[in-house]
Amino acid sequence: MSDAAPVLEVCNVSKRFARRLQTSLRYGVIDALRDMCGLATRQGLGHEEFWALNDVSFTVRRGESIGLLGANGAGKSTLLKIIAGLIKPDRGHVTVRGRVGALIELGAGMHPLLSGRENIRVNAAVLGLSQRELASKLDEIIAFADLGEFIDAPVQSYSSGMRVRLGFAVAAHLEPDLLIVDEVLAVGDMPFRLKCYQRTLDLQANGTSIVLVSHHPIDLLRVTSEGLWLQSGRLLSSGHIYALLGEYTKALRRSHATGAITDSAASISDVILTPDTIPTQGQTECRIFITARKSIPLLRLLVHIESVDGEMLGSFSSSIKGYTPCIDTGKHLIRLKLLSLPLLSGDYFVHISLHGPKAGDLYDYWRHKSILHVDDIKPDPFGFGVYHSIHIEHEWLPPEAFSNSIYTSKGII
Numbered sequence: 402m403s404d405a406a407p408v409l410e411v412c413n414v415s416k417r418f419a420r421r422l423q424t425s426l427r428y429g430v431i432d433a434l435r436d437m438c439g440l441a442t443r444q445g446l447g448h449e450e451f452w453a454l455n456d457v458s459f460t461v462r463r464g465e466s467i468g469l470l471g472a473n474g475a476g477k478s479t480l481l482k483i484i485a486g487l488i489k490p491d492r493g494h495v496t497v498r499g500r501v502g503a504l505i506e507l508g509a510g511m512h513p514l515l516s517g518r519e520n521i522r523v524n525a526a527v528l529g530l531s532q533r534e535l536a537s538k539l540d541e542i543i544a545f546a547d548l549g550e551f552i553d554a555p556v557q558s559y560s561s562g563m564r565v566r567l568g569f570a571v572a573a574h575l576e577p578d579l580l581i582v583d584e585v586l587a588v589g590d591m592p593f594r595l596k597c598y599q600r601t602l603d604l605q606a607n608g609t610s611i612v613l614v615s616h617h618p619i620d621l622l623r624v625t626s627e628g629l630w631l632q633s634g635r636l637l638s639s640g641h642i643y644a645l646l647g648e649y650t651k652a653l654r655r656s657h658a659t660g661a662i663t664d665s666a667a668s669i670s671d672v673i674l675t676p677d678t679i680p681t682q683g684q685t686e687c688r689i690f691i692t693a694r695k696s697i698p699l700l701r702l703l704v705h706i707e708s709v710d711g712e713m714l715g716s717f718s719s720s721i722k723g724y725t726p727c728i729d730t731g732k733h734l735i736r737l738k739l740l741s742l743p744l745l746s747g748d749y750f751v752h753i754s755l756h757g758p759k760a761g762d763l764y765d766y767w768r769h770k771s772i773l774h775v776d777d778i779k780p781d782p783f784g785f786g787v788y789h790s791i792h793i794e795h796e797w798l799p800p801e802a803f804s805n806s807i808y809t810s811k812g813i814i
Contacts, residue, residue, distance in 0.1 A: 411480075416490050457493075457634075468624070468642050472632070511568065517554065541574055546566045547593070577604075672753060703718050704717055704737070
């Protein structure tokens with residue numbers, strides 16, 4: 402295969418689905434009959450159908466890594482299944498040059514009644530490996546999966562994490578020209594995920610192209626260099642992954658507005674964060690504007706801070722500090738000062754909700770979501786130690802010479 406030729410070409414691909422199984426089966430029969438009679442494929446949407454993908458085009462060259470961004474239902478998994486050949490597009494075509502390793506969903510490509518070892522042999526045969534090639538890789542695949550004696554147990558007895566171990570070991574060790582990985586790596590434990598990242602980087606260095614779906618920005622930054630942003634089945638934007646993540650985050654900021662839980666006794670009309678951009682370890686003040694429709698005794702406020710990918714970073718309640726004000730009907734301003742924010746640069750969600758004096762009053766009031774922007778220390782997603790959201794204040798001391806020292810489990814003596 403020429404290095405100049407793209408490993409993957411996706412040309413004007415569209416895929417439609419029906420919202421009900423009966424409708425899907427009916428259109429499936431109609432499409433099959435049209436295909437048998439040599440008639441053209443249906444172009445529009447039928448009753449209760451929608452475009453899961455709509456006119457998506459892009460190319461991936463040898464050694465290139467692409468990250469797919471988008472909310473749930475944007476079409477990312479559908480696109481990966483089409484690339485892997487699991488489903489056919491209704492319009493357009495996909496060209497893959499070379500061998501594809503796919504880890505799309507738990508158990509995909511695995512026969513539940515066969516053992517892990519037998520599934521490795523089956524997958525190798527499907528990908529066209531000879532017995533000699535498989536023999537040279539079998540021990541390495543088994544060692545990477547680290548399933549112990551379970552390698553000879555039926556896959557149906559595996560946990561979700563064990564299936565991920567086996568699936569990734571097979572997909573990444575059969576020397577694919579294109580590796581496509583969906584969100585399933587989030588199921589694995591941390592040591593195995595780190596091993597997967599290292600294996601992925603090794604594959605990249607050897608020229609394997611990668612298409613990765615993840616809702617974790619750090620995963621995308623560590624593995625991919627370019628990105629595609631899907632929204633409602635359409636390719637909305639593309640570009641360098643760091644810049645695209647910035648665009649995507651801004652869109653999340655616009656879409657997460659104030660939300661009412663019920664027509665309640667009190668609501669948050671607005672939250673203003675000052676200053677607009679907060680330095681790491683700096684202070685910020687939240688000005689919470691509340692409209693009360695009746696008197697509320699012992700009002701409690703609950704605050705959550707989370708990353709844009711939904712990771713909960715911390716929460717606290719006003720009642721912990723003994724702050725449970727009684728407010729009368731009308732408009733009120735409550736000021737909250739955050740004395741320190743040990744966060745890396747980026748955008749974060751601040752959830753503020755109003756609660757009554759009892760646990761049963763949890764959903765009587767409103768919730769509000771605002772954006773907290775921190776900009777001071779630039780994260781280093783490709784380094785070690787800085788791949789989360791929390792900034793830990795620290796200091797490095799100059800090296801010291803020593804001699805005749807003995808190491809023990811308690812230190813140097």
